[in-house]
Amino acid sequence: MLQCSSALYGSRNLSDIEIGHRYRLLIDAVQDYAIFMLDPAGNVTSWNPGAERAKGYAPDDIVGQHFSVFYSDEDVAANKPAQLLAAATLQGRAEDEGWRVRKDGSRFWANVVITAVHDENGALLGFAKITRDLSERRRLEELERAVGTSSLVQQARENEQKRIARELHDDLGQQITALKMTLALHETELVQHVGTDAPGALRSVRELAAQIDTMAASLRRIAADLRPPVLDDLGLEAALEWMTEAFEQRYGVSARCEIQADALRLNDLAAICLYRVVQEALTNVARHAHANHVSVRLSTENRQCHLRIRDDGVGLPEDFPPRGDAFGLVGMRERILLLGGVLSVESSPGNGVTIDAQVPLSRILVKDQA
Numbered sequence: 001m002l003q004c005s006s007a008l009y010g011s012r013n014l015s016d017i018e019i020g021h022r023y024r025l026l027i028d029a030v031q032d033y034a035i036f037m038l039d040p041a042g043n044v045t046s047w048n049p050g051a052e053r054a055k056g057y058a059p060d061d062i063v064g065q066h067f068s069v070f071y072s073d074e075d076v077a078a079n080k081p082a083q084l085l086a087a088a089t090l091q092g093r094a095e096d097e098g099w100r101v102r103k104d105g106s107r108f109w110a111n112v113v114i115t116a117v118h119d120e121n122g123a124l125l126g127f128a129k130i131t132r133d134l135s136e137r138r139r140l141e142e143l144e145r146a147v148g149t150s151s152l153v154q155q156a157r158e159n160e161q162k163r164i165a166r167e168l169h170d171d172l173g174q175q176i177t178a179l180k181m182t183l184a185l186h187e188t189e190l191v192q193h194v195g196t197d198a199p200g201a202l203r204s205v206r207e208l209a210a211q212i213d214t215m216a217a218s219l220r221r222i223a224a225d226l227r228p229p230v231l232d233d234l235g236l237e238a239a240l241e242w243m244t245e246a247f248e249q250r251y252g253v254s255a256r257c258e259i260q261a262d263a264l265r266l267n268d269l270a271a272i273c274l275y276r277v278v279q280e281a282l283t284n285v286a287r288h289a290h291a292n293h294v295s296v297r298l299s300t301e302n303r304q305c306h307l308r309i310r311d312d313g314v315g316l317p318e319d320f321p322p323r324g325d326a327f328g329l330v331g332m333r334e335r336i337l338l339l340g341g342v343l344s345v346e347s348s349p350g351n352g353v354t355i356d357a358q359v360p361l362s363r364i365l366v367k368d369q370a
C-alpha cells in the first residue's frame, strides 16, 4: 500500500486518510472496469461507476447482495461463484472468463479477476473483484472466425467449380468432339456413296452437326462461367477485358474496360474474388439497369487497389435494400471484406449505379510482390 502510494503520489507526504480518499477517486473515475469489493462471504460491500455501467445496478440496489446474482443460473447451479472465492482464498487470486448477467437479465462476456484482501495479520478482509466487459472483443473474434470460415467456404466452392469446369471440358467436351468427327465421317460417306440421291439424309446429318456445334458452344460458355480459363492463364486484367467484350456481345450494351495498374501478380483468392464482383455487377446491369453503357475500371493508388463498375441505367429502385433472397450485392460485399477491403454502392434516381471496391494491395498480391 505504501509502496504503491509513493509511486502514485510522488514524494509528498500524505496521510492514510488522504491516500484512501484519492484511491476512492481513482476507482470512481474508472469507467471501463467494474471494480468492487466483497466481504469474505461474497456479499458486495462497495461499487464503482464502472460496475454500475457494466452491470446496470445502482449502488443502493446491489450493496449487501451476494455476488452470485451476476452469474447465470447454470453457473450458480454448478457452484461457480463459491468455487472462485475458494480458489482466490487459496491462491490469492482467481481469474475467469465467461458469461455474466446484468440487472436487466441480458448477458455479457466478461473477464473477471478476484483477489483476496488480507489485513496486516493475514486475516481475510474480503475480495477485490475486477470485471471487464469483453463482449465487443468476443464479437470481433467471432466476426474474424466467421470471415475465416467464409473464406474457406468460398475457396472450397471455387475449387469445386474449377473441378466441374475441367470435367465438363475434358469429359463431355471430348465426347462432343468425337461425336462431331464421327458425324463428319458419315457426311463424307453419304456424299461419296449415296451422292445426291438422299438429300433428306444429308440435310439431317448437317442439321445434327450444327446442333452439336451449338451444344459445344454452350458447354464452353458454362465451363467458362464456372471457371474462366483466361483468369488462370492470363490473369485478372485480361479476364476483365474478355468479360466486358463478351458482355457487350451478349447483351448489346456498350462496355469499356480500363486498366490503370501495372501488371499485378494477384493471389488466387484475390483474382477470383475481384473477378466474381465484376461478373455479378455486370449480370446486375444486364438484368436490372436498362443501361446504354457500362464501364469497368481497375486501378492502383496509395497501396490500394480500386475497382469501379459504373452504369448509366435506371439506378437502384426506391424500395432498395432488396428482398431477402437477393444475394448478389451481399456476396460482392462479402468477397471484398474477405480481402480486407470495403465496398460501396451509389445511386441516385436515373443516374445509374456505381459500385466501388477498395482493397489493400498487401492483402491481394502474391507474397513476394506485396
Ligand SMILES: Nc1ncnc2c1ncn2[C@@H]1O[C@H](COP(=O)(O)OP(=O)(O)OP(=O)(O)O)[C@@H](O)[C@H]1O
Binding pocket: 284, 285, 287, 288, 289, 311, 313, 314, 315, 316, 317, 320, 322, 325, 326, 327, 328, 329, 330, 352, 353
Ligand atoms: N446496376 C443496377 N441497376 C439497377 N438496379 C440494380 C442494379 N444492381 C442491382 N440493382 C437492384 O438491386 C437489387 C439487388 O441486387 P442483387 O444483385 O443483390 O440481387 P438480384 O440481382 O435481384 O438477385 P441475385 O441474388 O440473383 O443477384 C436488384 O434486385 C435490383 O433491384
Ligand SMILES: [Mg+2]
Binding pocket: 280, 283, 284, 327, 328, 329
Ligand atoms: Mg444480382
